Amino acid sequence: MRQIFAVFKRELGLYFRSPVAYAIAFGLLLFFGILFSNSLSQAAVQQGTADQLNFIPSILTFLLFLVAPLLTMRLISEETREGTLEVLMTLPIRESQFIIGKFLAVWAYYTVILLLTLVYYYVLTVVGVPDTGRTVGMYLGAWLYGGATLAVTMIWSAVTEDQVVAAFLGAATVLVLYLAEVAASAISNLPNVNPAIGTFIRELGFQAHYDATMLNGVIRAEDILYFVFMIVAALFITTRIVEVRRWKS
């Protein structure tokens, strides 16, 4: 655990010293701010309810296909390219501890951004009565969703030394997982195809475990397990990749 915490502390410090991370946060918060203010003024005229304005976490999860690769593209690929990965591997630390520490750091950074969006919820409590239970489910889901996308995009950071390629591939992967529901629907409509195939593909995607349930304040055990297993599986794969690379070198 000490090793994990050491890596975590180092990486988290790097994030909060990096201008890129602040630029990402600024861009997101400005975008959310414009969206929220505009919606608030419209809802005030049309007598909308507070829950209709509680959409920021869902926007954030949608944008993760852009944000997550940007946050994770340098995590391992930079170490590989600069040759520091081999040095780090000589330290008394296992590959899995190294990967977990890095992942926890980027997830913590994402958590900070997510917590900053609670400002919008606070505003809603001032102007109306939002459904707090639904908000809890929404934020829990967004947090797990973020963890899963970050873990998935980390895989590509371990695969390639090129950060741009890692970011691109990470974005494509997250987008594919985001659109799995659309693909499942199309496949299910094909003749002579077992509907279970469509269901399986849908279950692989992110939307099936967030949109219908956690975004609306319903917590299902399988949804929590999905995101946790997605994180575990992605970190497992990333660890395997780093181990193979190390063994080969």
Place this chain on the structure above:
Amino acid sequence: MTTPNPNLNEQEPFIPPFYMLILAGIGLLIAVVVALTQATFSVVGWGGLGLAVLSVIVWGFMAPQQVKSMLTGRTARYGGTTVLITALFLIALIAVYSFVKGRSLRLDLTQRDTFSLTEDTRKAIAGLAVEPNVPNIRILAFYETADASQRDQASILFDDYAKTSQNKISYEFVDPVRSPGLAQAYKIQSTSSSSISRFAVAPLDAEGNPIPDKAQTVSFLSQEDLTNAIMRVAASGDFRAYFLSVGDTLKLTDTGGSGMSDVNSVLKDTFNWKTEEVNMVDLTAPQSSIQLNDPAADGEVLVVAGGTTPLSDAQAKFITDYLDKGGKLVIYAAPLNADGTPTLATADNLSSYLYSNFGVRFANDVVLDQQQAVNGIPFFVAASNMDTFSSITRDVAGNANVFAIFNTSRSIELAPTTPANVTITQLVQSSGTSYAKTDPAVLQATEISQTDAAETDAKGPFVLAASAENSQTGAMVVLFGSVDVPTNQYTLLSQQGVANRTISLTSLFWTTKFEDFFTQIPQLAAQQRPQDAPIVVAPEVGRNVNFLTLILLPFGVLAIGIAVWWNSREKRAS
């Protein structure tokens, strides 16, 4: 020199172990091909999967050392078997996920109770669960494949219904595109964006199949609407129809053309009515089990179908007394007697009562029509002129392809002055080309020419069916000029556009206010929650919000970022 004995344990197996892996691969390939190309995972698919699993197990027994090194050796961590180990790990995760998914563990955090039952609903549904007379109920939810997310949401609420009702309420998802017949049976349109109703709540029959005719449809996933539909379906009500059997009146259970078994079976099987053929002794005996005007009944009607001989005065008085106390009567008139004597419906003891109290009575005639008649036979009048407002005829009125057959029908006379508190509705009329003859000899005619209209014949249109209601006593009567209206020979023609079955049933429903019964069932009203209140944004609050979300938050973070960058720049410089 001795030849060392071969160590039996080191003998090569008869079949190389890796053949088993090849066999497992083939089995798995078969299973995947079947899964991808067939609508169901058939025996072939299961066979392939079974072959794969068995082959792997046999390989494990044949080469245990290979298995051990594959799972724990360097190749497992860094070599070619890494992919296999990773795949097995993922399969294990999927297996655990599938197991947990099957447990349906969920928690509704919403304060609106959007996906779980409110207290009121819970009480109503729990009450149904312990009521033995309530049938099992099924909620059919029609969702296409593109609506999978909405289906997930709905299943959460439905699970709560099932659990609270102790599984008396079950649910089923139906794809209207894959099952168009089922969607049509419940009047569900197929496209998800233009559905007029998406849910159908239906009771189950003895075999556990939902009954479409008794289903209630609901448009949106609203807990109140669904619960109200469940309550309506569950409320069977106590509705009774007594069919008087006197002389040669129609027989309720007669399955022949002149019987009424079709109407009887629809009332009993589809609408859960109690029907009974009774005679005057049953009705008038002091210790009779049949009590007319029973306050315990939700609705009750006496039906007199035909009868060529009049009732006795005492029998007629029994019926008139029943009507005086708010009774309901549907009467079908037998045609003219050959000898000109009155029939049950036209005998003075009943006819004059109906005329003076309700303003209606049967005329002593027979209506013919040579132009609007079935098969050109003038006696078989095809009447399509029906009242569009009365609930008895509005479902079949105004449709040129729908008509009712009034065979050898009398016309109905209306009093020039309607009695006080009475409303008369002319339900069905013959066409303007019809005419009425009063000579019973016309019924013995053997040629069409013998039925031609004469100068002395009254000319149509004639009222062939009428209803009358006394708003003061609550008494209601429906008169049909032809005794053949409710008979099987015509009610079984409903698919050909013949309205006889419909008006036979709806006349009973109207007299008993059967359809109004459902509107009296206590309905759950949508609860108002604090979260439903619209937002209120005062101008100053609006300005503060804009400042916070557009300036302070994003540019505050930017400022911190710039400060951090400046500090690190200075540190690098120093």
